[in-house]
Amino acid sequence: MKKTNNVHIDDWIADYLTGEIQPDEQRQLHEWISASEDHRTYFLRQKEIWFSCINETDETTYDADSAFRHFQERVNATRSQQPSSAPRPQAHKLAYLRYVAAVACVCLVAYLSFQQGATQLRQSLTQITVEAPIGSQTRLVLPDGSAVVLNAGSRLSYPQDFGLDSRQVNLEGEGYFEVTPNANLPFQVSSSNIQVHVLGTKFDFKDYADEETASVTLHEGKVALHNRLKEERPMLLAPDERMVMDKTNGKMVKEKFPSAESLEWTAGELVFTNTPLTEVLRVLERNYGMHFRFATDKVSDFGFNGRFQRSECSIKDILEVLQATGRIKYEIHENDILLYQP
Numbered sequence: 001m002k003k004t005n006n007v008h009i010d011d012w013i014a015d016y017l018t019g020e021i022q023p024d025e026q027r028q029l030h031e032w033i034s035a036s037e038d039h040r041t042y043f044l045r046q047k048e049i050w051f052s053c054i055n056e057t058d059e060t061t062y063d064a065d066s067a068f069r070h071f072q073e074r075v076n077a078t079r080s081q082q083p084s085s086a087p088r089p090q091a092h093k094l095a096y097l098r099y100v101a102a103v104a105c106v107c108l109v110a111y112l113s114f115q116q117g118a119t120q121l122r123q124s125l126t127q128i129t130v131e132a133p134i135g136s137q138t139r140l141v142l143p144d145g146s147a148v149v150l151n152a153g154s155r156l157s158y159p160q161d162f163g164l165d166s167r168q169v170n171l172e173g174e175g176y177f178e179v180t181p182n183a184n185l186p187f188q189v190s191s192s193n194i195q196v197h198v199l200g201t202k203f204d205f206k207d208y209a210d211e212e213t214a215s216v217t218l219h220e221g222k223v224a225l226h227n228r229l230k231e232e233r234p235m236l237l238a239p240d241e242r243m244v245m246d247k248t249n250g251k252m253v254k255e256k257f258p259s260a261e262s263l264e265w266t267a268g269e270l271v272f273t274n275t276p277l278t279e280v281l282r283v284l285e286r287n288y289g290m291h292f293r294f295a296t297d298k299v300s301d302f303g304f305n306g307r308f309q310r311s312e313c314s315i316k317d318i319l320e321v322l323q324a325t326g327r328i329k330y331e332i333h334e335n336d337i338l339l340y341q342p
Contacts, residue, residue: 013043016161027143030163034184129157132173135289137266142169145180146187149266152286153208174206176266179221193247195226197234204262210282217242217262227252268310270318274303277328281339288315295340302327 012029015021021029033043132138132150139149140156144163150156154173162168167187179187181200189196191207193214201221207214216225218237225235225243229250235243242257264271270287272280278301281292287310304325308318319330319337331338 009042016164021160023143026161027145027163030144033164127157127159128162129155131155134286137268142167144182144185144187147178149176151175151206151265171205171207173208174204174265176202176204176263178202190228193228193245193250195228197224197226198222203237204259208282211279212247214245214247215242217257217259219259219263225252270306270308270310270313272304272306274305277301277304277322280304280322284315284318290315290335290337292337292339295338299339299341300327 008025009029009032012021012025012032016026016029033040130138130140130150132152132154134153136152137149138154139147141147142158142162144167146167148156151174154171154175156169156171156175158169163185165185167182167185168190169188170190172191175189177187177189177198179198179200179202183199187198187200189198189205191205191214192209193207194205194216196203196205196216198221201223202219203221203223204215204217204219206216216223216237218239218241220239223237225237227235227245227250229245229247232252235252235254237243237254240256240259241254242259242262243252243254245252261271261273270283272283275283277299284290285292302325304322306318306321308321315337316332319332323329326342328339329342330340
């Protein structure tokens with residue numbers, strides 16, 4: 001079987017087609033494919049051989065050498081059907097038509113096998129999901145080298161073949177992205193409300209299901225925002241600009257905003273700037289795993305200012321500062337915190 005200069009390429013292709021490739025190998029395979037048109041052609045030919053040679057008893061195992069040998073056998077079998085001596089004109093015409101029909105049938109079967117195999121492969125590719133549990137953050141590097149920090153209570157998912165034909169991820173919650181540039185494969189982050197398209201940039205994306213607003217803050221580069229709640233032209237952001245969406249009506253508003261403030265949470269800081277009490281409590285619930293409830297139907301939703309280092313401050317430390325405003329009091333019962341007005 002033909003080998004490339006890198007003896008590992010065929011093994012990587014085999015692992016990719018069977019869904020067993022490791023993230024680092026997948027990234028290197030993508031770089032090899034992108035290096036030249038010959039590499040891309042070789043990769044596509046290996047895929048086609050695998051799909052056309054797959055059989056019902058071995059649908060999930062790819063043996064590159066066996067697949068290539070079967071392909072050669074099919075070609076040789078077709079050639080061996082040609083007559084050894086020239087037939088009479090009419091017989092030659094019929095033989096030629098039979099040969100064309102046979103080739104067409106082989107091509108049709110190969111195409112249908114390819115389509116069936118492609119469908120089976122797409123169905124077998126699972127979504128990889130990474131979560132940041134309540135009370136912690138998660139840092140990861142995607143197969144293309146892009147770095148992501150997930151805030152507490154967030155979830156990121158992407159397909160196993162991420163980085164080969166596309167770079168698409170789905171986000172629930174908040175994440176900070178440092179995207180590796182790749183002009184041929186734009187990077188896309190989607191939530192239920194917004195899509196962000198980038199080539200290479202740094203930005204913060206926030207869209208928690210239990211919040212009425214979503215936001216994207218750009219640190220470096222450029223991004224295009226697509227509203228998934230209503231039809232409108234994409235919104236472009238420049239560095240130190242933020243888009244805030246009201247999810248009740250789908251309206252997106254762009255504003256100036258120092259991007260460094262949107263990144264403070266990645267260093268473990270909890271920063272509140274005239275933040276409504278209800279939002280403060282949501283942040284504390286995610287970061288400390290506590291549950292808040294009110295003693296009465298309504299507690300005044302006042303704005304709160306404060307800066308805390310999560311690793312150095314307990315939930316009680318922050319509650320003491322909140323209580324010092326004279327607007328609320330609290331009682332702690334294990335993981336349950338009761339709030340009431342003084």
